[in-house]
Amino acid sequence: MATVTLHGNASNTNGELPAVGSQAPDFVLTAGDLSDVSLADFAGKKKLLNIVPSLDTPTCALSTKKFNESAAKHDDTVFLTVSADLPFAQGRFCEAESLNVIKPLSIMRSQAFSEDYGVKIVDGPLAGITSRAIVVMDENNNVVYNEMVPEIGDEPDYDKALAAL
Numbered sequence: 001m002a003t004v005t006l007h008g009n010a011s012n013t014n015g016e017l018p019a020v021g022s023q024a025p026d027f028v029l030t031a032g033d034l035s036d037v038s039l040a041d042f043a044g045k046k047k048l049l050n051i052v053p054s055l056d057t058p059t060c061a062l063s064t065k066k067f068n069e070s071a072a073k074h075d076d077t078v079f080l081t082v083s084a085d086l087p088f089a090q091g092r093f094c095e096a097e098s099l100n101v102i103k104p105l106s107i108m109r110s111q112a113f114s115e116d117y118g119v120k121i122v123d124g125p126l127a128g129i130t131s132r133a134i135v136v137m138d139e140n141n142n143v144v145y146n147e148m149v150p151e152i153g154d155e156p157d158y159d160k161a162l163a164a165l
Helices: 058-071 087-096 112-116 158-163
Strands: 003-006 009-012 046-051 077-083 103-106 133-137 143-148
Touching: 046 058, 058 077, 058 158, 087 103, 143 158
Parallel strands: 046 077, 077 103
Antiparallel strands: 003 009, 046 133, 133 143
């Protein structure tokens, strides 16, 4: 279990992020066309998971925009933003912000991703959605970098995440 804060108030997650050097857990998330998406859909590519509570918050929106800018420079990597937002809301956000490189994915059908990645907030005002975290994987789904952002309102360390690619 990890402890994160929202405006200084502590909340707990259900576990810890997948450890560096471990195999990332598979997942099934929902894409904008309502299809199921898993790690196998990105076989042979490096992956950067930008895990956020909701794109309808300033920090989540900012991190998604920053990773979209960086994604254009990394042809061998897929940038996935995972949130609790419905795919329709994710699509509207990406269209309004002209984000065309990152791939938004939703946890709407299952809490398994949140639980398997140790990011499900289990108490406090955000209980049931994800904390802010980054997980970077190589092309074989081995975790090469992770970061659980201690204060949900803070941005992740972009430089370290991108350096892991």
